[in-house]
Amino acid sequence: MSNDHHGHGNEEHIAHILPAKMLIGVFVALIALTFITVGVHYMHLGTQPGFIVAMVIASIKAALIMLIFMHLAWDKLFNVVVFVSSFLLVLLFLGLAITDRSEYQPQIESWVYDNEVQ
């Protein structure tokens, strides 16, 4: 079944139609990436490298879902900007919070010492 509707009388082209093969192909890729994620976990690379690899693979899966299942590859650029900006803002949010994380640690440590160690 063709995914394009060219010149069917007065019918407008409302939105891109995903071909069935592409749908299944992306699904198979996502499942494969999930297997890879779990497989890498069982390789026990260590906490830090394991975390980075897991996040990279998760981001690849996210990109596939966003670009194809959510049609972003064929959507108006404005919608892409709107959605991608949310992730940038989240990064900003987490980034600023993490730079601040040790701010009150000395006070916490002294409280713990006073109350629990004795």
Added chain:
Amino acid sequence: MTDTTADKIEGAVHGGDEHHDPTLAHHFDSHGQQFDSGKLGIWLFLTTEILFFSGLFCAYAVIRAMHPEIFEYGHYFLDTNLGFLNTCVLLLSSLTAAWAVRCVQVGNKKGLVLNIVVTILCACGFMAIKYVEYSHKIEYGMTWGQAFAPREPVYMTEKYRELHPAHAEAYAAGKHPETGALLEGIAKTGHPVVGGHEVAHDPLRPRNAHLFFTTYFTLTGLHGIHVLAGIIAWLWILRRVFRGDFTTKKFGAVDSVALYWHVVDLIWVYLFPLLYLID
């Protein structure tokens, strides 16, 4: 024949012999414009959803950055296989959601109904697996905040025994795994009781270990609420399909619910490694 006021307005706006498509709202020039307007609305909503979850992800990031030992301890209590199964179930539901949109675009009503039904079934399957996980945790006292009172020490969990069999044996025998010295407090003489449950003494448990489960339950709980909301939305779409609301040119609602569903899947794609695949 008596005309109602609405009929009179209808006649005045559309003139006598103009063809009027009832599925195209008056304030839009074309189906394409109608569709695009709806799209922008749902994308804005999805942006707010991402930001909504980011609060909890920020809490996760800060707690894990400050206390990695809490997460290294906590993850032994989670079943990676169930998390993996949940991921696959949600990915399948994403496929059928995207396929449902394709079906409505090409006018395939049977395929549309089938795909929506499978999406709903997958969502219910996800909730069922979540229920199994949650009930096991609650039964064994692995809950949030002050109620955290695990019945078994971490070295008795399957995952720990699989990954560190020698350590698990040593701890179970009351000995330090490296020095072989006897550990204090591995009580054979009775466990302390917290909130009606016996709490296993666990030399490996870090201070504030309950924070892992607080994070786990809030993150997966909020996600679960979104899955439930998605099930309700899909049931409503199914009702509208049977009512004959959708055409190949007017299917914005199906597309919107599918986009929402993909965001729910997206969140889980990140939750799975963050909670279940900690090394």
